[in-house]
Structures are given as C-alpha cells and as structure tokens.
Amino acid sequence: xxxxDTVLRGTKxxxxxxxxxxxxxxxxxxxxRVLRSSNxxxxxxxxxxxxxxxxxxxxxxxxxxxxxxxxxxDDPWASPTPGWGQRGDGMTKREWLKELVSRAxxxxxxxxxxxYWPQRQGRGLSHDGxxxxxxxxxxxxxxxxxxxxxxxxxxFGEECVDDPTELPDASRVIERRLGVPDLWPLAPETxxxxxxxxxxxxxxxxxxxxxxxxxxxxxxxxxxxxxxxNGPARILYRGKVNELLREAGIEYELAAEGEDLGRxxxxxxxxxxxxxxxxxxxSAPDITARVRHAIALFRGRDTTVESKRSAIVTLAGIxxxxxxxxxxxLGKDEGALFEIAxxxxxxxxxxxxxxxxxxxxLDWIFWWYLGTxxxxxxxxxxxxAG
Numbered sequence: 001x002x003x004x005d006t007v008l009r010g011t012k013x014x015x016x017x018x019x020x021x022x023x024x025x026x027x028x029x030x031x032x033r034v035l036r037s038s039n040x041x042x043x044x045x046x047x048x049x050x051x052x053x054x055x056x057x058x059x060x061x062x063x064x065x066x067x068x069x070x071x072x073x074d075d076p077w078a079s080p081t082p083g084w085g086q087r088g089d090g091m092t093k094r095e096w097l098k099e100l101v102s103r104a105x106x107x108x109x110x111x112x113x114x115x116y117w118p119q120r121q122g123r124g125l126s127h128d129g130x131x132x133x134x135x136x137x138x139x140x141x142x143x144x145x146x147x148x149x150x151x152x153x154x155x156f157g158e159e160c161v162d163d164p165t166e167l168p169d170a171s172r173v174i175e176r177r178l179g180v181p182d183l184w185p186l187a188p189e190t191x192x193x194x195x196x197x198x199x200x201x202x203x204x205x206x207x208x209x210x211x212x213x214x215x216x217x218x219x220x221x222x223x224x225x226x227x228x229x230n231g232p233a234r235i236l237y238r239g240k241v242n243e244l245l246r247e248a249g250i251e252y253e254l255a256a257e258g259e260d261l262g263r264x265x266x267x268x269x270x271x272x273x274x275x276x277x278x279x280x281x282x283s284a285p286d287i288t289a290r291v292r293h294a295i296a297l298f299r300g301r302d303t304t305v306e307s308k309r310s311a312i313v314t315l316a317g318i319x320x321x322x323x324x325x326x327x328x329x330l331g332k333d334e335g336a337l338f339e340i341a342x343x344x345x346x347x348x349x350x351x352x353x354x355x356x357x358x359x360x361x362l363d364w365i366f367w368w369y370l371g372t373x374x375x376x377x378x379x380x381x382x383x384x385a386g
Contacts, residue, residue, distance in 0.1 A: 012091055013099045017062075019055040020107040026235050027053045030211075031101035035094065041212055043068075046097055048213050052149065055110045059100075066093045135248040136188035136196050142240050143186060143203055150210040150225030151233050161219045177202050197252070197264055197301065200241055204254055204262040209233040234262065252301055257281075259292040265299040272367060279370055282377050287318050291373070298366050308362040315369040322376045329379060337372060340365060 020027060030053070034045050050060040069092055091099070146152060157167035170184040178198045191199070209232040210225030235256075242253045252264040258280050268276070276295055283291045291314075297303065298311035319326065319337060326337065 013096065013103070015100075015103065015106055018059050018100075018107055019110040020053060020104065021055050021110040022053040023235065023239065024104050024107070024109075026232055028101055028104050030232055031097065031104070033211075035098055035101065043093060044214070045212055046093070048211070054107075063093060063096060066091060066096050068093055132193075132248075133189060135244065135250070136191055138244055139196070139200065139241070140186040140188045142237075142244065146203075146207055146233075146237070150213060150223065151207045151237075153210060153225045154208040154228040155206050158224055159221075160216065160224065161221045162216075173206070174199070174202055177205070200254070201263055204234060204237055204241075207233040207237050209236070238262075255299075259296040260300060263296075264301040266301070266303070268299070275367070275371060275374060279374050279377075282374070282381070284377070284380070287321075290314050290318060295370075305359055305362065308359070308366065312362065312366050312369060315366070315373055318373055319369060319376070322373075322380075325376055325379060326372075337369075 027049075030049055034042055034049060037045065039045075046063060047060045050063060051057065054060075070090070143152075147156075150158070152170075155168065155173055156170045157165075159167065171182055174183045175181045178195075180195055180198070183195070183199065186199075188196075208228040208230040211227040211229060213223050213225045216222060216224055238254045238256055245253060246267075251267045253267050255261055255263055255265045257277065276299075279291050280288075280295065294311040294314040297307045297314070300307070316338070323338070
C-alpha cells in the first residue's frame with residue numbers, strides 16, 4: 001500500500017497557489033453539493049463558490065481554463081496543453097473540482113497580513129473615533145460586503161432595469177424584527193449599544209447565500225442572485241462577527257447551536273464550549289428541550305440572577321430523574337449534588353435556606369450540574385451499548 005506522501009506526490013492538482021477563506025467543512029459541503037448537481041449551470045455555481053471561498057481569482061481562473069470533457073489523444077481538434085496557471089494537467093472541470101474538494105483539508109487557511117511598520121512600532125494607524133464606534137463601523141462594513149455578494153437579496157430584493165417591481169422596504173423589514181425604525185441604510189454612528197447588538201442578531205437571521213448568480217449586462221444592470229440557502233450564510237456570518245467581537249474585546253459571541261442559535265451569548269473557554277456542545281447534541285430526546293432551555297437561560301446576554309437560578313433548577317430536575325443511576329455509580333456521594341440545590345436558595349426557596357452567596361456560586365453550580373448531566377448521558381449510552 002502506498003504511503004500518504006507517495007499518493008500526494010502522484011496527485012495532479014497543485015494546491016500551493018490557493019488559500020481558503022471559508023471554514024473547511026463549509027467549503028466541502030458546498031462543493032459536494034455542486035458536484036452532485038446535474039444542472040447545466042453547475043460551472044457558473046463552481047466559479048461563484050471558488051470566488052467566494054478562496055482568496056483571489058486564481059482558483060476560479062484555473063477552473064475556467066480546463067476542458068469540459070477529456071480530450072482524445074488522437075483528436076486533431078483537441079484542446080492544446082494547459083497554459084500558465086492551469087493546475088489540472090489533463091483533468092476535466094468536474095475532476096478538478098472533485099479533487100479540490102476531497103483535498104480541502106490540505107488548503108492553507110487565509111491569514112491576516114503580518115504586522116506592518118506602524119503596528120510593529122506600537123503605533124497603529126489612527127482611528128477617527130472611539131473603539132466602540134470603530135467596531136460598529138466595521139460591522140456595517142461586514143453587512144455591506146454581504147449585501148454586495150447577494151446575501152440580503154432574498155429578503156431585500158434586487159433592482160433590475162427590466163423589472164420595475166417595487167422592492168420591500170429594507171428599513172421596515174428590520175423594524176418589524178427589532179422595533180426600531182429607519183435603520184437602513186446603516187448609520188453606525190447613530191447606534192446605541194442595544195441597537196448595535198440587536199442588529200447583529202437580526203442580520204444573522206436575514207442573510208442567505210445565493211448559490212447561483214448571473215450577470216445582466218443590459219444597461220450595466222449587474223449581478224442577479226438566486227437559489228438561496230441560509231445555512232452556509234449564517235456560518236460565514238457568525239465567523240466574521242464573532243471575530244470582530246473578539247478583536248474588540250467584547251465578551252459576547254453569536255451562538256452556533258441551541259435554543260439561542262444566532263443570539264449573543266457570554267463567551268466561555270474552550271472546555272466549557274465543548275461541554276455545551278456535547279450536552280446539546282448527546283442528550284436523550286426526552287430531556288433535549290430542557291437542556292437547550294437551561295443553557296439559553298444561563299448564557300444569554302440579558303441573563304439575570306433569576307434566570308441563572310432557573311437554569312440550575314432545570315438541570316437539577318434532570319439529575320433528580322437520574323438519581324438512581326448516580327447512586328449506583330457514586331454510592332452515598334450522590335446526595336451531595338442535591339444537598340447544595342436544596343440547602344441553598346435555589347430550588348425550594350424556603351426561609352431556612354442560605355441566600356447570602358456571591359453570584360459566582362451560581363456559575364459554579366451550573367457548570368457542575370451540566371458536567372454531571374453530561375456524565376449521566378455517557379453512562380446511559382455505555383449501558384445501552386453493553
């Protein structure tokens with residue numbers, strides 16, 4: 001059997017000129033969808049995908065240089081040998097795309113340029129306002145990029161010189177969701193914090209990726225987009241916005257799963273994020289809704305002491321249902337789990353319960369209970385497997 005290096009050396013496609021700006025898994029899923037397509041526009045969809053997902057136009061140009069079908073070696077009218085920049089060496093367009101998608105994990109991820117002179121000297125380029133204002137302006141730039149690429153065309157519509165149909169009022173579309181008028185076109189210098197965070201959540205729900213586009217040349221009308229899908233768009237949107245929030249030192253991020261999908265939640269470390277992911281995805285159907293609700297109550301941007309208590313009470317109820325399992329595995333120690341919930345001002349709210357504790361106690365008990373619940377998930381799964 002050939003080792004991996006041997007296989008790669010014998011591969012026709014050279015990936016060295018390509019950089020991926022999308023998450024690898026998203027590029028693979030969208031690429032595989034195009035490969036499954038028998039639609040005559042699959043080539044245009046591929047060019048659009050390569051233009052969006054990879055840095056620059058090199059990959060799209062290489063793809064367009066390839067033949068649609070293999071050229072016979074004895075065909076006098078066969079296409080000439082591929083020219084400069086074409087990385088296929090005898091491959092058809094579909095073969096080229098298939099290999100690119102199958103080897104997507106080998107593509108370099110696009111990175112920010114190395115620091116330039118002012119940054120290296122500790123003198124960043126001047127800003128024209130506060131950090132908060134700059135962040136809001138950068139967010140408006142993200143939305144502008146999405147709009148230019150057709151990601152808002154499904155809800156806002158697109159103008160066409162051949163179609164005088166009246167378009168939806170974009171400000172009204174946003175107002176119906178957020179309750180604030182006159183927010184489109186975006187004017188970041190006018191936003192307060194609630195408006196800014198509200199717009200972040202609203203546009204998460206509005207963006208939708210067009211998988212097909214066509215250029216309307218008449219009167220320089222421009223690109224028209226179609227075949228929308230919100231799943232890929234929201235993945236891209238969360239990635240860009242969460243990166244912006246991290247760079248600004250804002251300790252919220254858009255949730256990628258759960259009852260609060262697409263809503264701003266408190267940032268946690270990687271271990272807690274992994275625990276949340278496991279709890280949301282590995283819980284049995286009979287408790288999934290309660291787990292999702294408890295997590296949403298606890299991590300929301302508008303969370304309160306009372307909502308944290310409610311989240312803990314929800315998890316305590318699940319653990320109570322699994323008390324026999326815990327007792328079987330932990331012995332008498334399982335009582336300590338419930339003693340905390342019962343003796344402190346959490347569940348029963350009796351006069352003799354202790355309530356003089358710091359809010360940090362709620363954080364500690366929530367993560368302890370969520371971790372214990374995830375442990376019971378694994379115990380139940382192993383018992384079922386056995």
